[in-house]
Amino acid sequence: APIPAPDLKSCSRATITNGPEVPYSCCPSIPEDLDKVPYYKFPSMTKLRIRPPAHAVDEEYIAKYNLATSRMRELDKDPKDPRGFKQQANVHCAYCNGAYKIDGKELQVHESWLFFPFHRWYLYFYERILGSLIDDPTFALPYWNWDNPKGMRLPPMFDVPGSSIYDARRNPHVRCGTIIDLGSYGNETKTTELQTMTNNLTHMYRQMITNAPCPLLFFGKPYRLGTAPKPGAGTIENIPHTPVHIWTGTVLGSKLENGDTSFGENMGNFYSAGLDPVFYCHHGNVDRMWNEWKQIGGKRRDLTDKDWLNSEFFFYDENRNPWRVRVRDCLDSKKMGYDYAPMPTPWRNFKP
Ligand code: C2O
Secondary structure: OOOOOOOHHHOOOOEOOOOOEOOOOOOOOOOOOHHHOOEOOOOOOOOOEEEOEHHHOOHHHHHHHHHHHHHHHHHHHOOOOOOOHHHHHHHHHHHHOOOOEEOOEEOOOOOOOOHHHHHHHHHHHHHHHHHHHOOOOOOOOOEOOOOOHHHOOOOHHHOOOOOOOOOOOOOHHHOOOOOOOOOOOOOOOOOOHHHHHHHHHHHHHHHHHHOOOOHHHHHEOOOOOOOOOOOOEOHHHHHHHHHHHHHHOOOOOOEOOOOOEOOOOOOOOHHHHOOOOHHHHHHHHHHHHHHHHHHHOOOOOOOOOHHHHOOEEEEEOOOOOEEEEEHHHHOOHHHHOEEEOOOOOHHHHOOO
């Protein structure tokens, strides 16, 4: 059977990955009519939202994005407002750090076939909330174009201290245009920038083409009601998704500004990743890889297993309304109202 939407009443304290309890509650507020939360209906739309590559946006876009994010941060004054910046980050914490129980076991959206659809829905609502806070129904999140040499560094707009999309809890090495190593789980190798970029394209070729010729390899292993969480991640979740998190967050075991020992905050731990605005930009590109992968051809298609298609999540929308959403309704991003501004995908010809 499919994984049902979490029972909000079962939500309890989350646990920091490889650490103690999260020192605050990540649980969302419980809607009044919990038993009658309806299935999501797509609002009518007139124009697609086109998500731009984050390294190539103009000043006007940056200003809008910062304004929307600062308004979202202001909503944190009401801790019950599900649209608030912290509440949105807590969505990730609740779904990924054991706050929800399904059938007596932890609900976990990573390391299984729920990875792509969960994050797609999560960004969908996050983007709509940002757009509604600036009255712009066409506002679209940026994507971190790390699969292209032009985007293989922290997008510059995120590296402006004091701006609303800045996060002080990043590894200092992400600053000033350092090239990211998409294959690294934390050990830095000394090599030239050109070599790192070349290696990155090779990683992309492997994860998108060589290692993911059929759906389960790309999406991740089946996760059904009654089975154990984290059966196994798909290719892109493993690399480069997780290395980008680790690369961006603080160094494990270092001291945070408040004296606490780092568990990778913010980007490098599930419970805190959503507190860095670049999280949603990173996941924009992860999500774009889903679309790109389907275009490569062969057997690269969405899964047809009913347990995947009928799995459900719970989200609040930009009007604070609660919804149940299904995997089957998120397979086509254009039908959801958004698409990606095209960028070249040089890894496609990068056979090792
Ligand atoms: Cu839900 Cu990039 O992690």
